[in-house]
Amino acid sequence: MKKTLVAALFLAGLPAVSPGQVVRPPELPPPLVDTLKQPTAELLRQTEQLQQQLAEQRLREQLATLATLPDPLQLPAVQDILTLSGEPLWREVEVEQGFRAIEREWLLLLTADEWQALLQRWPELAGYLQRQQPLPALQLTLVTLKVPAALDSASALAQQFSAELLRYSGRNHLYQPQQQASTAAPQAAAQSKASMCNWPVSLGMVDTDINTELPALAVQSGHFNLVARRFLPEQLAASYAHGTAVASLLAARDPAITPLLPQLTLYSAAAFYASNAVQQSASLEHLLTALDWLASQPLQVINLSLTGPDNPVLALLIQQLQARGLSLVAAAGNGGPAATPLYPAAYPGVIAVTAVAPDMTPYRWANQGDYIDFAAVGVRVAALTANGQVQPQSGTSLAAPVVSAAVACWRAAQPQLTHQQVYQLLMQQARDLGEPGKDPVTGHGVIEPPLETQL
Known part of the structure; x- marks a missing residue:
């Protein structure tokens, strides 16, 4: 009896509905999850943008730092080579075509008799003499000269002495x-x-x-x-x-x-x-x-x-x-x-x-x-x-x-x-690669072990 009375009172409080009328439920507030999604997505977007900006800034700073450091594979145009105690031994310099050499040093490779003949012809060469070494196996003499800056080129040496001198001589290049x-x-x-x-x-x-x-x-x-x-x-x-x-x-x-x-x-x-x-x-x-x-x-x-x-x-x-x-x-x-x-x-x-x-x-x-x-x-x-x-x-x-x-x-x-x-x-x-025959990329081909002795 009590339950019937409560139900009657509840129904009495509802608005009257005519036949065929569709009753819409009252509008409810959006779910809490949807409400939270919008600011969360915006926060994530802003965070990612900030992280990207910070990463780009760090990269710019690192590149700027690297730009101030010497390239270990790029030697300076002039460089002194030092002993273990810090004393200079010789100076490396950049010369023609970007190659490197010992500063103002020129080598002569000839027989001992040829060297003596050059000294008789041009006695001033003795003033440039740094070292004279025998190469006993090849029965030759290696002469090292250090010339003044005015003579530090093949053309200057040829003009001062003779083009014949260039047949024996070359810079003390680095390899x-x-x-x-x-x-x-x-x-x-x-x-x-x-x-x-x-x-x-x-x-x-x-x-x-x-x-x-x-x-x-x-x-x-x-x-x-x-x-x-x-x-x-x-x-x-x-x-x-x-x-x-x-x-x-x-x-x-x-x-x-x-x-x-x-x-x-x-x-x-x-x-x-x-x-x-x-x-x-x-x-x-x-x-x-x-x-x-x-x-x-x-x-x-x-x-x-x-x-x-x-x-x-x-x-x-x-x-x-x-x-x-x-x-x-x-x-x-x-x-x-x-x-x-x-x-x-x-x-x-x-x-x-x-x-x-x-x-x-x-x-x-x-x-x-x-x-x-x-x-x-x-x-x-x-x-x-x-x-x-x-x-x-x-x-x-x-x-x-x-x-x-x-x-x-x-x-x-x-x-x-x-x-x-x-x-x-x-x-x-040789294992020939590409077109048959010798080519400028791999020559006659690839040599691989083991050696084929039954050719």
């Missing part, structure tokens, strides 16, 4: 290795699946010092023998990065690296010093003395993972080495496809090696040109750093040792072969 550290993850490093050959091989190289304190490069009879000599002033700090990387490709005993030459006797001539924290350089004077020493050793192949300008003195020495039957293998350079030829790779008879990636695509920074002879994998290659870490490294410097190893294997297996005969064997083994 650089052709290697770049990779930013790829360590697991991206590629390693050779096989050695080039498994018999005893001798090979020479001009490079930086090698860190033989590393277990992977410890001398071990029957596996890795090292004959090393340094051609730099004792008071100059040693550089180890590049030479250690190249030597590791040739002979390292490390799970991540398959050595190209597991029974190697390596003759290492250290001629590179640190121009800065990441750049190494070798003066032509030190290169020449290093090459003369290698010419006196029991080897037939020299690896030159370095490049620089054409120089009459270097060209003359290369000819002398070739006349002795030596095979010279050199990095083509990392100047890019449009770069001018680099030396010694571009000299006639020198085997110029470019780099490709493991998938056989050309290395994007490699030089190209008619002087390219062969290619080898030299991109993201597993190699040792100076402190013993295995990291991916790239450059034509890392490709050249592959071809050097192939040449050395052939010449060790068949010592009677000439350089040209070995070159023909390499042509037969």
